[in-house]
Amino acid sequence: MEILLLGGTAFLGRHIAVAAAARGHEVTCVARGSNPAPDGIELVVADRDEDQGLAPVGGHHWDAVIDVSRQPGQVRRAVRDLHCSHWVFVSSGNVYADFSALEQDERSAVRAPLEGDVMEDMSSYGESKVACEAAIRSAGSSSTIVRSGLIGGPDDDSGRSGYWPWRFAHSTGDDVIVPDDPGFPCAMIDVRDLAAWIVSAAEQRLDGVFNATGPTISLGEVLAVSAQAARSQVPARPVPAARLAELGVGCWMGPASLPLWIDKPDWRGFATLDTTRARANGLVTRPLLDTLRDALAYENRRGGARRTGLDDAEERRVRAALDGNI
Template sequence: MRLLLLGGTAFLGRAVAIEAAGRGHEVTCLARGSAPPPDDVTFVRGDRDEPDGLADVRDEWDAVIDVTRQPGQVRRAVAELRTPHWVFVSTANVYAPAPGVRPVETDALVEPLAGDVMGSMEEYGPAKVACEKAVREGMAAAGGSATLARAGLIGGPGDVSGRLGYWPWRFAHPSGPDVIVPDDPDFPVAVIDVRDLAAWLVDAAEQRLDGAFNVTGEVVPLGEVLAAAARAAGARVRARPVDLPTLAELGVNAWMGPRSLPLWIDDPDLRQATALDISRAVASGLRLRPLAETLADTLAWEETRDAPRAAGLTDAEEQEIRARLDSPDTRA
């Protein structure tokens, strides 16, 4: 199969390129080159924001896999490239809020972004909806088919966000006698290993799967994720659950970013937002490795990272929080 990957040098795109090349496909990656391309692929340097950014890949392709979030880039690519099948990596953020409901592919979506450029992360869901629309309409007009892969939280080796990796790393490198965790053990967590998502995306290209698919991991309670992270780290410290009002009072953020406890969301309306119904993808052949394997491999990668982690608590922050929790005033 002659496969064009729009992207392919960072995290998910890189994993897709490695998977496809490993299966013997002829893989070409078009990217700006912000990271070195994987081995065994043809790398074409190009900027999709430029009018002629696709000039060097205007050819016949058996499939195209696209990971962008910019509607204008998708519209131009669908119009200029020739292929019978398009695989577009979308997101769970396309679904309209429905508190307490696990999203399925037929649920209502947010309104699509009207313009070509996503201006901020607040427009992420609408931008991806606009991208989906462009792919669906463009491929239908060309007599082709399209896979819309609505991905949930992606983790595994190479995830610079640190959302999943923070937990095994923190248990492996405690800042004190315990690890601060949210007192919300039943919070539903669904994370897919980047390698499993990449494998399914290549499957989708090979099989020309048509339509929308939720693609993420099985739902696991946060308490089980933290216990598995501790085992992966061989931890000798205990978890210290802290109630949610106290975390808010101490200025601890949810989900990701600085001074945060990742994976967990403190907004009750978003409790099921990433716990997608994946039955359609599973029926199509989605294969998921054990969470323990993902955590162990992610920890091994975290030990080699040279960039600051973008999520979690620093040692100093966790020590400060622990000291405030232990102070007589806080206990009172």
């Protein structure tokens, strides 16, 4: 197959490119050029924010176009300017309107689509992806819309999948600060498993909407597997949500946070999805231990500041406050 990948130089896009090339497909990536394409894969440097940004690849008929964009304008211009037999669009579970229930399926209500072509910030991420989905459906070709859950594993620069094994491997004291909510429902999908299934969807021209993430497990299980991945015997130190808030510790992601957990009852099902349809169509996910081991290896290689979690100074500060030393 001749596959046009809109992206392909970072995280999921890069893994898609590698997976497709490994299966013998001809892959062309379109990106700004801030990162190189994987070895042996053609890179067309283009700016998708420009009205004619896709002109260099618009005159060819592609067997499949795979798009990971979050900007409706970019997707609308792609649908307008590109010719293909099948679309694959990587959307998100963030499109759903209500996260109070666990493992909602593809028939669940979604948010209103974003008006306009540009998502200004992440507060409208779900609405933007809804608008992108609508653009793909208007293309007139068959399409796979993949509503992905949290993506983890090697190259996860967000740090959400790597933080817990990294922290157990590099504790700043005699314990690891964790939320006192071991039953919080969690799920993630390894970037390599998602990439492989996206290539399969393109090959099979799967038509429809599919949730894609890993099995639902508890935060307590994630922490136990993280400690196992780190080969750590350091115990977890559960801290109530109210106390964490007093100490300036946030949820889910970002600086000074504890990832994969949200202290809001209405968001308890946020990370989970019903993946029955995708699994019936070939989605296979590896054990969480494998994902977290490789996420830890990536964290150990990259070093430097992390976008998610407590850094060493913050964890020491929180522990000192809990011990009554400040």
